[in-house]
Amino acid sequence: MKTYDLSELALRNLRESSLRNSLTTIGISVGVASLVAMLSLGIGLQKLATRHLAKSGLFDTVVVTSRRELRGFNREDQPSTASAAESRTLDEPARQEIERLPNVLEAYPDIRFITELSYQDKTHLTMVSGIPDSARSNDAFTGIPGSFFSSETAPEVILQKSFALELLGKTPPPGHEDDVPVSDLAKPLLGKELTMHYAQRVSAPESAAENTAATSGASTESDAAYSVVSREQKLKIVGISDLDPDSMRGAARARVFLPLKLAQDLRVMQPSDVRDSMRGFGKQPSYSTVSVRVRNPKNVEEVEQAIKKLGFNTFSILDATRSLRQFFAVLDLFLGIFGSLALAVASIGIVNTLVMAILERRREIGIMKAIGASDSDVKKLFFAEAGAMGLLGGVVGVMLGWAIGHVINLGTNIYLRRQALPPESFWSVPWWLVGAAIIFAFIVSLVSGLYPAARAARLDPVQALRYE
Amino acid sequence: MCCVSSRDSARHRGHEEHRGKTSLSMTLPVSQPNRQTGAPAVRIVDLCRHYQMGEALIPAVDGVSLQIQSGEFVALLGSSGSGKSSLLNLIAGLDRPTSGAVIVEDRDLAQLSREELAKHRLRTVGMVFQSFNLVSRMTLAENVDLPLRFAEVDRSQRQALTRQALERVGLSARMSHRPSELSGGEQQRAALARALINQPKLLLADEPTGNLDSHTGTEIMNFIREFNQSLGMTIVMVTHERALAERYARRMILLADGKLVDDRPNSAVSASLQEEQQ
Numbered sequence: 001m002k003t004y005d006l007s008e009l010a011l012r013n014l015r016e017s018s019l020r021n022s023l024t025t026i027g028i029s030v031g032v033a034s035l036v037a038m039l040s041l042g043i044g045l046q047k048l049a050t051r052h053l054a055k056s057g058l059f060d061t062v063v064v065t066s067r068r069e070l071r072g073f074n075r076e077d078q079p080s081t082a083s084a085a086e087s088r089t090l091d092e093p094a095r096q097e098i099e100r101l102p103n104v105l106e107a108y109p110d111i112r113f114i115t116e117l118s119y120q121d122k123t124h125l126t127m128v129s130g131i132p133d134s135a136r137s138n139d140a141f142t143g144i145p146g147s148f149f150s151s152e153t154a155p156e157v158i159l160q161k162s163f164a165l166e167l168l169g170k171t172p173p174p175g176h177e178d179d180v181p182v183s184d185l186a187k188p189l190l191g192k193e194l195t196m197h198y199a200q201r202v203s204a205p206e207s208a209a210e211n212t213a214a215t216s217g218a219s220t221e222s223d224a225a226y227s228v229v230s231r232e233q234k235l236k237i238v239g240i241s242d243l244d245p246d247s248m249r250g251a252a253r254a255r256v257f258l259p260l261k262l263a264q265d266l267r268v269m270q271p272s273d274v275r276d277s278m279r280g281f282g283k284q285p286s287y288s289t290v291s292v293r294v295r296n297p298k299n300v301e302e303v304e305q306a307i308k309k310l311g312f313n314t315f316s317i318l319d320a321t322r323s324l325r326q327f328f329a330v331l332d333l334f335l336g337i338f339g340s341l342a343l344a345v346a347s348i349g350i351v352n353t354l355v356m357a358i359l360e361r362r363r364e365i366g367i368m369k370a371i372g373a374s375d376s377d378v379k380k381l382f383f384a385e386a387g388a389m390g391l392l393g394g395v396v397g398v399m400l401g402w403a404i405g406h407v408i409n410l411g412t413n414i415y416l417r418r419q420a421l422p423p424e425s426f427w428s429v430p431w432w433l434v435g436a437a438i439i440f441a442f443i444v445s446l447v448s449g450l451y452p453a454a455r456a457a458r459l460d461p462v463q464a465l466r467y468e
Numbered sequence: 469m470c471c472v473s474s475r476d477s478a479r480h481r482g483h484e485e486h487r488g489k490t491s492l493s494m495t496l497p498v499s500q501p502n503r504q505t506g507a508p509a510v511r512i513v514d515l516c517r518h519y520q521m522g523e524a525l526i527p528a529v530d531g532v533s534l535q536i537q538s539g540e541f542v543a544l545l546g547s548s549g550s551g552k553s554s555l556l557n558l559i560a561g562l563d564r565p566t567s568g569a570v571i572v573e574d575r576d577l578a579q580l581s582r583e584e585l586a587k588h589r590l591r592t593v594g595m596v597f598q599s600f601n602l603v604s605r606m607t608l609a610e611n612v613d614l615p616l617r618f619a620e621v622d623r624s625q626r627q628a629l630t631r632q633a634l635e636r637v638g639l640s641a642r643m644s645h646r647p648s649e650l651s652g653g654e655q656q657r658a659a660l661a662r663a664l665i666n667q668p669k670l671l672l673a674d675e676p677t678g679n680l681d682s683h684t685g686t687e688i689m690n691f692i693r694e695f696n697q698s699l700g701m702t703i704v705m706v707t708h709e710r711a712l713a714e715r716y717a718r719r720m721i722l723l724a725d726g727k728l729v730d731d732r733p734n735s736a737v738s739a740s741l742q743e744e745q746q
Contacts, residue, residue: 005617005623012606364603372587374583374618376583462557
């Protein structure tokens with residue numbers, strides 16, 4: 001039988017027992033909807049996590065250090081000096097070279113230092129870090145009470161929540177930091193001033209440097225000489241961050257953030273300065289680390305390789321993204337399995353419907369065989385009916401799944417809004433899922449039709465014609 | 469076991485006698501059907517069809533041998549359970565023999581695969597049943613069109629052929645009606661149109677008037693006779709009405725308990741045909 005004749009007959013047969021076939025098709029739709037809903041949730045959550053992680057700046061960042069830096073600390077078993085190729089200094093020319101690498105958005109020095117901050121006559125010791133202007137889109141700084149820095153050199157500061165709690169003397173017991181809303185901290189702190197006490201590195205005049213070199217009797221590495229001057233800087237509190245943007249630094253994580261340019265201009269004494277002066281690297285200060293932001297997390301590995309070729313060490317948490325992808329792959333698999341359960345039940349419905357159809361249409365099958373239908377014609381007809389139900393069920397199911405997702409998303413966002421949290425999209429139905437779900441429903445239906453179709457094809461026409 | 473050859477075939481008789489079977493009378497002259505070509509349309513050799521019913525073996529067809537020439541109009545007579553419908557099903561290729569051969573168009577149906585048997589039913593035979601056997605969910609046009617679909621005929625051609633077939637049986641005005649909306653006679657006419665649609669050489673009719681009143685039955689039989697005479701179609705009709713067979717068939721074969729007990733030409737019909745031809 002020709003395909004269009006087969007399709008026409010199959011659709012006609014489906015229309016004849018419309019109630020039963022509609023119920024079976026609804027069963028498939030519910031199965032597909034459950035599958036789509038489950039997988040969409042998995043995909044949506046993965047996207048949400050990826051989006052947040054991307055915004056956190058953790059996954060598209062490569063931290064670059066000089067090889068010599070790493071050899072310096074507690075590595076007694078390793079030689080304390082590196083070969084010329086391995087000992088490039090991580091200074092401004094090196095930073096610019098890294099910034100010119102393909103897929104690198106920016107490379108900025110990591111300015112961080114421990115210092116004292118005074119607020120209302122009380123002094124607090126903490127780690128301060130300079131952050132680039134590009135961090136304004138970072139998750140930690142979007143939607144915060146207050147604002148991001150007004151300019152790259154503005155004497156302004158953003159506080160991490162834990163430091164804000166400390167300033168207000170509200171330190172909650174460990175594990176209960178989240179109980180205090182960040183907005184409560186913003187009210188008394190925003191617009192207030194902090195005084196930062198810091199040690200500024202000031203290059204010594206050339207003559208003084210020469211004298212120093214002469215008295216020490218050392219070689220002429222006079223340009224490493226500098227003075228350290230105690231300074232104060234007034235800083236206006238412009239924002240409070242609820243998140244911990246510097247968490248990847250572990251113990252060295254900062255709780256107070258300045259504009260990077262301002263931090264650089266302040267020329268705050270860095271731990272690396274002491275080493276520089278011992279090694280006499282030159283007039284240009286070197287950086288202990290440089291943070292490199294890449295265009296896409298996918299480019300991290302390639303950029304890391306390129307930087308290593310330049311003679312630096314790199315670190316990224318690419319492995320963490322791999323683990324995350326693995327986690328979501330497993331989650332999607334489990335959600336898919338649970339979603340498929342309903343489809344499996346629906347497939348039993350197809351078998352039932354078609355077996356019932358065979359019983360009902362036994363005589364009709366006998367007639368068709370008597371007037372020339374072959375076994376394969378009958379088999380194809382039942383297959384086509386199963387396939388049509390699967391296809392229709394798949395299409396309706398995808399729409400239903402999409403609608404369920406939409407409704408749940410809407411409901412969740414209403415709840416989030418009531419909790420004063422920003423809206424999120426937990427649901428994502430990509431086109432490949434739409435196509436795959438319909439094809440899957442079609443295949444499941446065809447497989448379900450295997451037994452009924454074979455049974456119908458095997459019917460003895462003489463017996464079938466006797467059937468009333 | 470009883471085997472009878474309808475034709476004076478020495479070879480068959482010899483074969484049957486060799487197997488120690490009784491040969492019934494063949495003294496009657498061979499009927500001369502209209503447009504008979506002389507070539508056998510159906511040749512049945514020592515055909516048996518036994519059914520197992522629990523522990524009992526039911527011989528529905530038991531050692532039947534006969535030949536039907538092309539263009540013949542043969543009536544298979546017998547009481548209920550005599551095996552006439554079983555024999556018809558074997559000729560139609562709806563059933564397979566337990567032993568023996570059914571040779572239609574030089575092909576032994578017993579040797580054909582299921583697909584080949586389906587092709588035989590599609591191309592070579594047309595069937596009409598007592599209970600019409602139209603698909604109740606389809607219109608008349610769709611019912612008549614169905615064999616053409618199986619034969620993979622193009623839609624445009626199908627429409628023309630269907631209309632032509634229904635016109636031939638006077639049902640062109642009822643094409644879009646469902647079988648339940650028609651009288652028994654109309655349904656049987658539609659079944660005839662469906663049987664004709666693939667232009668088969670052999671029309672097998674199983675009690676075609678069994679569910680009809682005498683007037684409608686006559687109407688149907690006239691159609692069947694017309695197909696035999698004008699199209700040269702070989703007709704094998706199962707009936708238990710002797711009068712009907714005597715009125716239309718040119719040869720009557722009597723079955724009892726699955727055996728062929730009599731095979732004779734219907735001289736009255738043959739004579740009237742000859743008169744008509746003259």
